[in-house]
Amino acid sequence: MQNSIRIGIAGYGNLGRGVESAIQKNPDMQLVGIFTRRSPSSVSPCFAETQVYSMDALLNEFSDKIDVLILCGGSKDDLPQQAPIFASKFNTVDSFDTHARIPEYYAAVDAPALANKKTAMISIGWDPGMFSINRLFGEALLPDGETYTFWGKGLSQGHSDAIRRVPGVKAGVQYTIPSTDAIEQVRSGARPELSTKDKHHRDCYVVLEQGADAATVEQTIVSMPDYFADYNTTVNFISEETLLKDHEDMPHGGFVIRSGNTSDAQKQVIEFSLKLNSNPEFTASVLVAYARACYRLNQTQQYGAKTALDVAPALLSIKSPEQLREELL
C-alpha cells in the first residue's frame, strides 16, 4: 500500500464541505487541511480534526505538503483567477462548469501546469464530467444516432432567484423537471427533434408575502420572459414551514440518452442517469475520485490540463489493475 494521497481543499462552501466528507470515505487519502479566504477561526469544519488555514499560507508553506489541491471556488469569479496560479504550484482538480468558456480556461491552466510539471484536472463533476463522458460514449459507440441530455429533477439557483425577485414573493424555489413524455419518445428509439423547452418543465414552490395576490404572482411568474414564458410552468403556493421542511436539499441529476442504429433494421439505446439527493456532495465525491487519477497521472509524467475525457477509468479506482480485472470486468 502506497502512502496516502495528501489532499488540500481551497475554498470552503457547500462543495468544500462535500469534499471534506468524501475524503473520509476514501481510505487511501488524507486531508491536509482547508484553505479559506475568511479568518480560519471563523470556519467550522464538518469534522473536529480538520485543520483550517488561511489561503495566504497555501502558496508559501504547503507546496510540498499537498499531493492534490481540490479547488472548490465558483466558476464565475474564483476559478478563472485562482486555477492558473495554483496549477503552477500544485496538482489541481476543479469543477469549472461554464461550458462555453472551457477552451479558454483549458488554455489558461494548461500552460502553467505544463511549465511546472503539474497535472490540472479541469471541469470535473457530472455536467461537465460524467455526462460529457457519456455523450462521448454515445457518439463513439453509435456513430449513426442522436444524443439527448435532460436535466433534473433539479433545483435551479438562477430560476429560484428570479422567482424571489417577483413582487409579493417572500421566498421560493424552482425545480427543473425533465418531461417524461419526451424521455419515453427518446427511449423508444424515435430520434425526435426536441428543444430544451420541449424536454423540461418548471415547478415553482412559492411563499407569498402577507396580503399578496396569488393570481397576480402566478401570472407574473409564468409570463416572465427567458425564464418561464416559453416553458410549461407550474406555481405551487406553500407555507414558510413547508418550504423549510421539504425544500432544503439540493437535489439534481438528469439523463444522457443516445439513440442510434447499427443498421437500418436495428435500433440501440444507451442511457446514463443520475438521481442525486445532494448535488454538491455528489460533485465533491466525483472531484475526490478524480484527485486519485490526477495524482497517478502526475506520477507517470502526464502533465498539463486534463479533462474527464482524458482519464482511463482504472485510474479512478482504489483497486489494483489485477483486482479490477478479477472483480469488476
Add this chain to the structure above:
Amino acid sequence: MQNSIRIGIAGYGNLGRGVESAIQKNPDMQLVGIFTRRSPSSVSPCFAETQVYSMDALLNEFSDKIDVLILCGGSKDDLPQQAPIFASKFNTVDSFDTHARIPEYYAAVDAPALANKKTAMISIGWDPGMFSINRLFGEALLPDGETYTFWGKGLSQGHSDAIRRVPGVKAGVQYTIPSTDAIEQVRSGARPELSTKDKHHRDCYVVLEQGADAATVEQTIVSMPDYFADYNTTVNFISEETLLKDHEDMPHGGFVIRSGNTSDAQKQVIEFSLKLNSNPEFTASVLVAYARACYRLNQTQQYGAKTALDVAPALLSIKSPEQLREELL
C-alpha cells in the same frame, strides 16, 4: 486527417457481420477483408466490395497490411487458441466474455503482445466492457454503496437450448427479464440484498410438436433444475409462424445501478442501461470504437493486453481533443 485505420475481421458469424456493418459508419476506417476458416468462396459478405480471404493467408501475407485485427470468434474455443497467436503479429480487439477466466486469458495475450510491441484489447463489448466501466465508476464515485447488475430483456442462448431439449418441444426461445420491482427498489436507494433470481424472471416462447401435451411440457420446463426451477418462469405457447415473425431478433441489454450515500443523510443513484435490438450488432459497434483506441494506444507505445478499464474515453472518438472539449464537455 490521418490515413484510414486498416481493419481486418477474423471470423465471420453474427459478430463478424456486425463489425463489417459498423466499419461503414466510421469514416476513419477501412476494411481490408474478412478472414475465414471456411472456403472464402462459400462466404457471402454483407457488402459486395468486401474482400474474403482464407484465415491461413492472415499470418503470412497481411501482417503489414492491417492496423487492427478484430477477433470475432467465440470465447469458449476460438479466442483462447487464436488470440495469443494473433497478438504476436497484430494489434487485436476481442470480446472474450468468460468472466471467471479473464485473468488467465489476459496473461496469455499480454506476453506475446508485449514481446512484439503490439496492443491487444481484450474483453471488449458491453458485459464485460461498458458494464464493467460503469461498475468501476459506481464504486469510485460512491465508495459507500452497492452495485446491482440486471440483465435483459435479453435472448439467452443457453436457456433457449435447454427448452428445445424438452420432449414435445419443436422450437422455442427464452428471454431473461429484469424484475421491475427489484429495479425500483434499487433506484429508491434502499440497497436491498438481491440474488440473481430475485432480480430476474424468465419468459419462454414455445412451439409444440404435433400431439404434445402443453401442461406436461410447461411442467417440465418450470421444474428444470438450475435453468428454471428457482426462477419465476412463464411459458407461452405460440405457433411456428409467430416464432419466426416475432422472435428472430437477438435483443439484449440491462442495467448497472450504483446506490450509495455521500453522507448519512444523502442518497445518490447512478444508473447505466442498454436497450439493444441486436446484441451482436451493438457488440460489434463497440469493438470497432475500441479498435480506434487500440490503434492510438499502439501509436503511443502502449503495448500489451488492455481492457476497457484502461482506455481514456477520448481515445474512442473520431473527434480531436479540441473538438471534444468544445462540443461534448
